[in-house]
Amino acid sequence: MGSRRTFLLTTLLAGGGLVLGWSLLPPRQRLITRQPLPVQPGQVALNGWLKIGSDDRVTVMVPKSEMGQGVLTALAMVVAEELDADWQRVAVEHPPVDAIYNNLAVAVDGLPFHPDNQGALRRGAGWMTAKAMREVGVMATGGSTSVKDLWLPMRQAGASARAMMVAAAAAAWKVPGAEIQVREGLLSHPSGRSARFGAVAAAAAGQPVPDNVALKAPEKFTLLGRSLARLDTPSKVDGSAVFGLDVRPPGLLYAAVQMCPVLGGRLASFDAAGAQALPGVRKALALAPHHGGSGGVAVVAARPWQAKTAVEQLKPQWDEGPLAGLDSASLNQRLKQALDSDSGFAYFKAGDTEAAFSGAAKTLNAEYSAPMLAHSTMEPMNCTVLFEPEQKRATVWAPTQVPDLARKAAADVLGLKPEQVQLNVTLLGGGFGRRLEVDFVAQAAEVAHALPGQAVQTFWTREQDLQHDFYRPACVARLSAALDAQGRVLGFRAHSAGQAIVHQVMQRTFGLPAAGPDKTTAEGTFDQPYEWPAARVSHAIVDLPLQVGFWRSVGHSHQAFFQETFIDEVAAAAGQDPVVFRSELLRQHPRHRAVLQRCAALAGWGQPLPPAPDGAQQARGVALHQSFGSTVAMVVQASVGADKAIRVHQVFSVIDCGFAVNPAGVRAQVESAIVFGLSAALYGQVTLAKGRVQQSNFHDQPVLRMNECPEVHTEIMASDAPPEGVGEPGTPPLAPALANALFALTGQRLRTLPLKLA
Numbered sequence: 001m002g003s004r005r006t007f008l009l010t011t012l013l014a015g016g017g018l019v020l021g022w023s024l025l026p027p028r029q030r031l032i033t034r035q036p037l038p039v040q041p042g043q044v045a046l047n048g049w050l051k052i053g054s055d056d057r058v059t060v061m062v063p064k065s066e067m068g069q070g071v072l073t074a075l076a077m078v079v080a081e082e083l084d085a086d087w088q089r090v091a092v093e094h095p096p097v098d099a100i101y102n103n104l105a106v107a108v109d110g111l112p113f114h115p116d117n118q119g120a121l122r123r124g125a126g127w128m129t130a131k132a133m134r135e136v137g138v139m140a141t142g143g144s145t146s147v148k149d150l151w152l153p154m155r156q157a158g159a160s161a162r163a164m165m166v167a168a169a170a171a172a173w174k175v176p177g178a179e180i181q182v183r184e185g186l187l188s189h190p191s192g193r194s195a196r197f198g199a200v201a202a203a204a205a206g207q208p209v210p211d212n213v214a215l216k217a218p219e220k221f222t223l224l225g226r227s228l229a230r231l232d233t234p235s236k237v238d239g240s241a242v243f244g245l246d247v248r249p250p251g252l253l254y255a256a257v258q259m260c261p262v263l264g265g266r267l268a269s270f271d272a273a274g275a276q277a278l279p280g281v282r283k284a285l286a287l288a289p290h291h292g293g294s295g296g297v298a299v300v301a302a303r304p305w306q307a308k309t310a311v312e313q314l315k316p317q318w319d320e321g322p323l324a325g326l327d328s329a330s331l332n333q334r335l336k337q338a339l340d341s342d343s344g345f346a347y348f349k350a351g352d353t354e355a356a357f358s359g360a361a362k363t364l365n366a367e368y369s370a371p372m373l374a375h376s377t378m379e380p381m382n383c384t385v386l387f388e389p390e391q392k393r394a395t396v397w398a399p400t401q402v403p404d405l406a407r408k409a410a411a412d413v414l415g416l417k418p419e420q421v422q423l424n425v426t427l428l429g430g431g432f433g434r435r436l437e438v439d440f441v442a443q444a445a446e447v448a449h450a451l452p453g454q455a456v457q458t459f460w461t462r463e464q465d466l467q468h469d470f471y472r473p474a475c476v477a478r479l480s481a482a483l484d485a486q487g488r489v490l491g492f493r494a495h496s497a498g499q500a501i502v503h504q505v506m507q508r509t510f511g512l513p514a515a516g517p518d519k520t521t522a523e524g525t526f527d528q529p530y531e532w533p534a535a536r537v538s539h540a541i542v543d544l545p546l547q548v549g550f551w552r553s554v555g556h557s558h559q560a561f562f563q564e565t566f567i568d569e570v571a572a573a574a575g576q577d578p579v580v581f582r583s584e585l586l587r588q589h590p591r592h593r594a595v596l597q598r599c600a601a602l603a604g605w606g607q608p609l610p611p612a613p614d615g616a617q618q619a620r621g622v623a624l625h626q627s628f629g630s631t632v633a634m635v636v637q638a639s640v641g642a643d644k645a646i647r648v649h650q651v652f653s654v655i656d657c658g659f660a661v662n663p664a665g666v667r668a669q670v671e672s673a674i675v676f677g678l679s680a681a682l683y684g685q686v687t688l689a690k691g692r693v694q695q696s697n698f699h700d701q702p703v704l705r706m707n708e709c710p711e712v713h714t715e716i717m718a719s720d721a722p723p724e725g726v727g728e729p730g731t732p733p734l735a736p737a738l739a740n741a742l743f744a745l746t747g748q749r750l751r752t753l754p755l756k757l758a
Contacts, residue, residue, distance in 0.1 A: 029134060030153040031160060031209065033098045037061065044205040046164055048100050049157035050079055051093075052201035056185055058085045062092045063101035064150070065141040065401050066232060067428035067435070068672070069727045070665035073230045074147050075154055077661055081223045082158030082216060085197070086185035092231060094425045097404045097418075102137035104130040105149035110502070112519040114348055114527055115626065141401045142436055142550060144628035144725025147661055151723050159213040161204070168203035169195060218659070218720055227664035232427070243427045244399035247384045249455040253282060255447045256307035257460060259296030259468050262320040262691035263546065266295035270316035275299050278313065280306035285450050291409065292508040292547040293439035294468055295319075298447050300456055308461065322545055323691035331544070331688065332369070335476045338497035338540040339367070347519065347526035351534030353482075356491025360482035364573055366566055368479070368751045370558035372686040373472040373551055374695070376703060379429020380465035383444035386455040387414055394421045394448070395455075399428040401435040405509060409438040413445035432676075433550030437470050438509070466701060467693040470549030471686055473499040475521055477562040482534075487574030489585070491534040494525045494563065499548050500541045508547070520550070524559025524732060528626055529589040530567075530582075552676055553728040556627040557735075561753060564623040564736030569749060578622050578740065579605055592631050595656045595717060596624045599633035602715060603652035612639035612649060621741030623733035628725025630657040632670070634733040637710075638741040644757050648678060648710040648738060653730060655714065658721040666726050667714045673730025674712055679704040681735040685754055 033048035042054035051059040060076040072092045080090050095101060108126045162182055169187045170177035181188050188194040218225070235241035260266060267286050275284035280301040289295040297316050301307035357363060383406075384397040394414050400406040400423075407423040414421070428435055444458035460468070475498035482491040498521040503514035519526075522539035551557060571581035579600045586593040600606075600622065609618040616639040624633045637650040651674050660666045683702040687694045695701040739750045748758060 030100045031157060033095075033100055035096070035098065037095065044201050046161040046201070046205055047157050047209065048095070048098065049154055050083070050161055052161075052197050054198045054201070056086070056196050056198035057089050057091055058083065058185070058197065059091045059093050061095040063095050063139055064146040065399075065403075065425055065428055065431065065435070067141070067401070067431035069146070069669055070230050070662065071141070071146045072232055073228060074661045074665055075150055076231060077223050077228065078147070078151065078154040079158040081221055082155045083162050084182040084184065087223060087228070089185060090231070097139060097407055097423060099135065101139045102133055103140040103142075103145060103149050104133045104137065105145040106140055106143040107133040107137060109143055109145060109628070110519065112347060112517050116529070138402055139404045140436065141431070142433060144630075144727045144729065147723045148629065148725060155215050156213060159215055160210055163210050163213050164207040165197060165200050165204040167207045168200045172200070172203065224661055225659070225663070228662055230665070241427055243379055243429050244382045244384070244397065245379060245429070245457075245459065247397040247426060247457060249384065249386060249395075251455060252384070253300050253302060253451065253454055253456045254304040254307045255298045255300045255444075255456050255458040256304070256311040257287065257296050257298045257443065257458065257464060258311045258314060258316065259287070259294040259464060260318045260320065261467070262294075262318065262324050263468070263693070264289065264294055264323050265321040265691070266319040267297055268317040268319045270297050270314050275310055275314055278306070278310040281310050283450060284310075284314070285447065287443055287446060290413070290442035290446070291437060291439040292470065292504070293443065298458065300447065300451060304459065320691060326546065326691045327689050328687040331474060331546070332476070334544065335369075335474060335497050335542055338542045339476060339478050339495060341540050342495065342538055343540065345517065346536050346538045347517070347522050348535060348537040350532060351491070353491045353493055353534045353536045356534040357480070357482045357493075360490055361485040362483045362573065364481045364483070364570055366479050366569060366749075366751060367476065368562040368565070369476045370474060370561060370753045371684070372474045373557075373680055373684045374466050374469045374686050374701060375430070375432045375434035375551060376466060376701065377430030377432060377434055380460045380462055381434075381440035382457060382459040383441045384455060384457040385410060385444045385448035387445070387448040387452050389452050392416065392420055394445070395424070396421055396441065396445070397424045397426055398441050399426045399435060400438070400441065401428070401431050401433075402438065406438050406441045409442040410445040413442050414449055432552040433554070434469065436550055462698070463696045466695060466697065469686075470547050472551030472554075472557065473501065473521060473548040475555075475558045477525075477559070479562060479566040481566070481570045483570070483574055487576065489532065489570065489574070492530075492532040493535070494537045495540070496522060496525070496559065496562065497540040497542050499544055499546065501548055501550060501554065503541070504548060505550075519555070521555045522559070523554065524556035524625070524627065525563050528563065529592045530585040531588055532585070552673070553627060553731040556625065556728070556732040557677075557680070558753070560623065560625040560627070560732030561735045561739070564625060564733065565739045565749070565751065568621070568736075568740045568743065577606070582622075582624055591656055591717075592624065592626065595631045595654050596633045598715065598717065599635055599652055599654040602654060602713060603635035603637070605635060609637065612647065614639075614641060616641055616647075617745060618649065619741050619744035621737045621739065621744060623737035623740065625729070625733040627729045627732055630655055630724045630726065630729040632729045632733050634737045636734065636737040636741045638738060638745070640742070640745055640757060646682060646738070646742065646755060646757065650711045650713065651734070652713045653715070654717060655726075655729065656717040656719060657726050657729070658719050658724045660716050661723055663716055666716055669726045670714045670730040671712045673728060674734055675704050675709060677731035677734030678710070678738070681738055681753060681755055683754055
């Protein structure tokens with residue numbers, strides 16, 4: 001499988017993906033698992049997505065990781081709707097690794113096509129990519145794709161199981177299946193006969209799986225589109241929910257780590273004997289670097305505090321490696337130099353930009369920059385491993401976004417085959433892309449390898465977590481606009497520079513060389529709906545040894561700031577209102593225009609604002625951004641205190657995400673993304689000196705406090721379109737909307753993140 005996966009991935013990357021819609025794959029291809037689902041006594045599996053017990057409980061298999069986004073509830077709703085299950089008897093379970101759970105949408109969405117490009121090449125590329133990912137892809141939770149990826153497969157799974165139970169009941173009752181009704185887990189016939197799911201499930205399992213089943217029309221939905229309480233809320237309230245750090249197998253030991261303070265460095269030597277003489281310590285061992293991480297040392301002890309205090313007393317000697325001389329100033333200089341280079345490749349081109357700029361009455365130019373950012377998940381990295389070499393097996397408990405890759409990472413370190421490793425996915429105390437990496441899983445496996453037969457939980461402190469991240473790469477951009485004498489836009493140019501994320505991920509995960517364009521740091525400018533008469537969007541990849549990774553909203557997180565603040569500058573130069581100016585560039589995009597105008601109305605755009613509670617003047621700023629298939633407009637209402645402190649009082653947001661499966665969940669995710677984005681806009685910054693990350697904890701890398709959180713108003717546009725991404729689209733427009741509000745207040749154009757007033 002490894003060589004086949006490598007061949008197919010390399011082919012797709014080198015060709016930009018060859019590239020019909022991934023959802024057009026035959027339903028059966030994502031219905032039946034290769035290995036039977038494990039069942040409890042009284043349970044039967046009707047397909048790879050659900051099990052039904054004799055107690056009437058429906059257990060939905062949710063292959064996506066729950067990290068606060070409400071995906072366990074949303075995807076259970078999708079199955080329960082088509083199954084006509086009793087929602088009060090629905091439970092969820094994470095399935096074992098299987099190809100039917102591979103994330104197809106995340107790969108298809110990663111193809112470097114403009115969203116308006118729906119031609120044959122785009123459709124063909126999507127079909128080919130989905131086909132390949134079905135066979136050799138990964139189970140991944142990321143890219144705001146969970147509901148989008150499984151919207152059809154899980155509906156088909158529910159409808160298929162419903163049809164099988166109807167067929168079983170029809171055979172038992174000797175009546176036509178068309179005469180049987182199903183509602184809330186009860187099958188009934190006009191003759192008066194009825195049975196609950198649990199009574200017919202075993203017979204239904206013997207029915208053939210139907211090739212095609214009719215799905216409900218939206219007007220027939222009884223669950224979907226309703227705001228339902230999350231299934232995982234009770235356990236999180238009463239403390240019974242199991243996150244990675246809550247795992248407690250019998251006889252558990254704890255391992256604390258200390259990694260080389262220079263990113264990518266290795267351990268040279270340390271005093272193992274001295275560490276092992278400390279109270280409670282069972283073992284001290286050297287750690288190799290894994291999957292782009294740093295080397296270090298671990299101390300295993302009976303209690304977490306014993307392990308932590310012991311490892312902190314060590315004085316290891318380090319091989320600091322090639323990054324020992326890297327600092328933020330030199331990094332930024334490399335990026336700015338790259339702005340003067342252009343390979344000639346453009347992610348988007350329209351019209352004649354040369355003619356537009358040469359014939360312009362006025363041109364505008366601006367440069368922007370965004371720093372490296374840490375993920376700062378509330379639960380630091382951790383993983384628990386039990387290695388049993390005599391039985392040739394291992395058990396892993398991991399808060400991971402990629403269970404199959406995590407399983408393989410552990411297997412490789414332990415000298416096992418992946419199928420010899422049982423991977424249990426726990427709840428995640430935040431992901432944001434950090435847990436798409438498997439360095440911490442491999443590290444935990446290395447620790448467990450040294451203590452066979454003993455479960456060991458390897459955990460990182462906040463300091464280790466923040467200083468050994470796979471950071472969002474820093475990025476710089478140069479934007480230009482050409483205007484005629486009446487202030488109309490003639491042309492637009494954007495050129496940015498930054499590290500490539502996908503190239504690094506493919507190398508450290510699959511051992512593949514860099515190939516093809518990487519849209520992850522250019523997305524957010526080339527893929528926007530604005531109808532420029534002429535435009536060119538390009539991006540220069542800067543090759544640096546610094547390891548970077550996916551961060552909530554990825555390239556959109558900085559490119560939206562670049563473009564949406566610049567658009568405000570252009571609107572000002574044209575003498576136009578920012579909302580009106582954007583609307584004029586969206587004449588052929590009515591959905592985007594409707595989102596913008598609804599948000600402006602919601603916020604009272606153009607109406608006078610009262611003073612802030614401290615008497616300071618308030619102002620509004622606006623931004624519009626499309627990401628992960630969804631469009632979000634945002635208006636930020638802010639003030640500046642006498643102490644120059646930036647205060648955000650209200651945020652108004654409107655999202656078009658297609659059909660909202662669980663509106664309460666959508667609103668929660670938009671609000672979460674706003675808080676996440678505001679933290680980054682005000683405080684987010686990781687700096688380097690001599691290869692060392694300068695920040696270490698929340699005292700010097702703050703996140704937004706509760707008393708700083710604004711009042712948030714969110715509306716969801718009604719839509720019958722298929723669901724799109726929700727977890728990330730609320731983050732990108734926050735920073736530019738705030739920057740635009742600050743310009744309205746102070747006249748200062750802030751082109752660098754985090755936002756600081758002079």
